[in-house]
Amino acid sequence: KKKKNHFKNKLVEEQKEAEDKINELEQSLEEIEANKGDRASSSAHHQGNLGSLEEQRETKYTLIEKQKEKLEKIKVALDRIATGNYGTCVVTGDQIQRERLEIMPYAVHSIDAME
Numbered sequence: 001k002k003k004k005n006h007f008k009n010k011l012v013e014e015q016k017e018a019e020d021k022i023n024e025l026e027q028s029l030e031e032i033e034a035n036k037g038d039r040a041s042s043s044a045h046h047q048g049n050l051g052s053l054e055e056q057r058e059t060k061y062t063l064i065e066k067q068k069e070k071l072e073k074i075k076v077a078l079d080r081i082a083t084g085n086y087g088t089c090v091v092t093g094d095q096i097q098r099e100r101l102e103i104m105p106y107a108v109h110s111i112d113a114m115e
Helices: 002-041 047-083 098-103
Strands: none
Touching: 002 047
């Protein structure tokens, strides 16, 4: 029970961090979009600058996707806690190493299953 609460708290904390990161990235994207009009009409309308902006946007979209994927894994892990099968490898059925869960509390595979 104590171990379960420990990991549940860890997951909730990671969930909040991921949600905050998504909000921060989305806000940054909005700033890029808002400033795009300014840059397009100024002397900064250089191809290199536009390419760089596009690259920044792509990177932020990629980071948002990664955070959303992480949120989905966290949701699955929280569901597994609720159903009582948290910490069990979905491939081998063995317990996932505690050290692994400390680093990645949303892990669903043991180290052995990944080899």
